[in-house]
Amino acid sequence: MLxxxxxxxxxxxxxxxxxxEPSPKFITxxxxxxxxTLADSLADKGIIVSSFTFKLAGRMLGVTQKxxxxxxxxxxxxxxxxxxxxxxxxxxxxxxxxSLREGVRTRVFARILKRHVGIDSSRFMxxxxxxxxxxxxxxxxxxxxxxxxxxxxxxxxxxxxxVIVQRMxxxxxxxxxxxxxxxxxxxxxDLNDVMTMASIVEGEAVYDDExxxxxxxxxxxLKRRMRLQADPTVWFVVSDTSKRLTRNSLKVHSSYNTYLxxxxxxxxxxxPGRRSxxxxxxxxxxxxxxxxxxxxxHHRFAKNYEEHQRNVRLYLIARENAKNGVK
Numbered sequence: 001m002l003x004x005x006x007x008x009x010x011x012x013x014x015x016x017x018x019x020x021e022p023s024p025k026f027i028t029x030x031x032x033x034x035x036x037t038l039a040d041s042l043a044d045k046g047i048i049v050s051s052f053t054f055k056l057a058g059r060m061l062g063v064t065q066k067x068x069x070x071x072x073x074x075x076x077x078x079x080x081x082x083x084x085x086x087x088x089x090x091x092x093x094x095x096x097x098x099s100l101r102e103g104v105r106t107r108v109f110a111r112i113l114k115r116h117v118g119i120d121s122s123r124f125m126x127x128x129x130x131x132x133x134x135x136x137x138x139x140x141x142x143x144x145x146x147x148x149x150x151x152x153x154x155x156x157x158x159x160x161x162x163v164i165v166q167r168m169x170x171x172x173x174x175x176x177x178x179x180x181x182x183x184x185x186x187x188x189x190d191l192n193d194v195m196t197m198a199s200i201v202e203g204e205a206v207y208d209d210e211x212x213x214x215x216x217x218x219x220x221x222l223k224r225r226m227r228l229q230a231d232p233t234v235w236f237v238v239s240d241t242s243k244r245l246t247r248n249s250l251k252v253h254s255s256y257n258t259y260l261x262x263x264x265x266x267x268x269x270x271x272p273g274r275r276s277x278x279x280x281x282x283x284x285x286x287x288x289x290x291x292x293x294x295x296x297x298h299h300r301f302a303k304n305y306e307e308h309q310r311n312v313r314l315y316l317i318a319r320e321n322a323k324n325g326v327k
Contacts, residue, residue, distance in 0.1 A: 013057045014081040020046045023076035026094070028157050029087055030118060035064035042083070047074055054080050063088050071096060071118075071157035095154040100168075102150040102273030103202040105236075109148060109271070113164065117155045124161040133169050136176065139191040146195040146268025147172050175274055183281045192267055198280035199268035203232025206297040211279035213301060217288050224289065228258035236269035295319050 025047050029038060035058055043051035057080045058064050070093030072086060086092040098116045100109050106128060110121035127133060131141045141147065149171035155164060176191075184194050197215060205211045218228055231245055237254040238245070250257070256265040272280075288301040290308035295318035302308035 013053050013060075015079045016049070017077045017079055018048050018083075020076050024073045026071060026073055028071045028118060029067050029069050031069055031158055033067070035067060038067065038087070047078075048080065048083070054083070057081065058084055061088075068093070069158050070094075093156060095156050097152060097154050099152045100148070100150050100271075102276065103199075103270045104150065105270050106143075106145050106148055109168075113155070117164075118158045119161050119164065124165065127162060127165045133166060134191075135169065135173055136181075136191055141192045141195070142267055144169065146199050146271055148271045149175060150271055150273045175277070180277075180281055187281065193264055194280050195268045195272065195277070196264045196266075198272035198277040199270045200228070200230050200232055201279050202270055202272035202276040203235070204230065204299075205276065205279075208275050210299060211276055212282060212284040213286065213288070214291065214299070215279040215283035216286050217291055217301065219283050220287070220289050222263065225262065226289065227260075227262055228264070230258045233258040233265050233269055236265075295322060 025045055027038075027042055027045060027047060036055060039048070039051040039054045039058065042048045042054060048054050061081075061084055063084045067087050068090035070090055072092045073094045074083060074086075074092065096116050098113065100112060104112075107121075107125060110119070110124040113119045113124065114121040127144065129143050131139065131144065133144060134141060134147050144165065148165070148168040151168075151171055153164075153167065155167075184191065187194070189197075197218060200218060201211050201215050204214050218230065221228055233256050234245060234249050234252065237252050237256050238249045242249060250259040253260065255261060256269065258265060286301075287303045290302040290305065290311070291299040292302075292308065292311045292315050294300050294311075295315055300311040300314065302311055
């Protein structure tokens with residue numbers, strides 16, 4: 001009789017199916033998390049019937065100190081025993097798909113990864129100045145800004161921050177093949193220069209067909225010893241303190257302010273995508289030295305200041321018409 005009661009109790013504790021909807025449901029086991037809080041989270045999400053019996057089962061099996069960090073997927077009908085075996089071995093861990101888009105700064109990537117993958121964003125940023133991770137020499141970079149390849153990645157919950165950084169830089173290195181390095185040498189620029197130009201193009205362009213044209217404009221200005229006067233470089237400086245660029249923004253003293261300084265800024269201002277990198281390496285050949293938005297995502301290009309001023313007036317008229325609802 002007693003044996004039967006014990007067997008029934010063990011069956012209830014270990015083998016009783018936990019039913020829930022919708023199925024599957026997900027739970028994360030984080031670094032430093034206690035077994036008790038995990039059990040409470042499982043109960044709160046409705047994955048287990050009782051946190052008490054789950055905690056009891058965990059102590060009986062010695063799992064309370066042997067949890068694997070990860071994001072887990074559990075289907076309805078799973079028993080406490082199966083859940084415990086999973087979190088002990090990491091069998092049901094799943095990866096998260098994270099889209100890291102072009103033109104985004106490294107610190108924003110850190111915030112996105114913290115939200116979706118549970119990383120320590122501060123530790124991620126500790127690698128910001130570890131340029132040895134770039135792995136292409138010489139690069140003359142002072143940070144990894146610009147070298148984290150935008151893409152859609154699959155990472156596991158709380159993957160090591162250094163591993164994630166290396167994964168994104170490896171993606172860049174695999175893209176930047178020997179033919180691109182050869183083209184870089186033909187242009188007469190180093191890797192940091194090319195990636196800086198690519199990041200400026202990324203900050204300016206909306207449409208792919210304009211990327212090489214915009215790159216060509218900036219190379220033409222460099223050749224003529226003109227200031228680049230690229231708005232994205234100023235935004236890189238003032239974005240923490242301003243919601244938009246103003247005339248005062250253009251006067252901010254910074255080595256990145258291309259309205260005040262000649263030449264390229266010290267380094268990339270964001271992480272450019274493949275198409276902007278190619279545009280920086282293969283710029284369009286033309287005589288344009290100015291461009292302005294046309295209020296529809298494209299730009300009007302000009303070979304001299306007078307033509308540029310006409311384009312600016314057209315832009316202002318289009319902006320005013322848009323404000324007043326005139327098509």
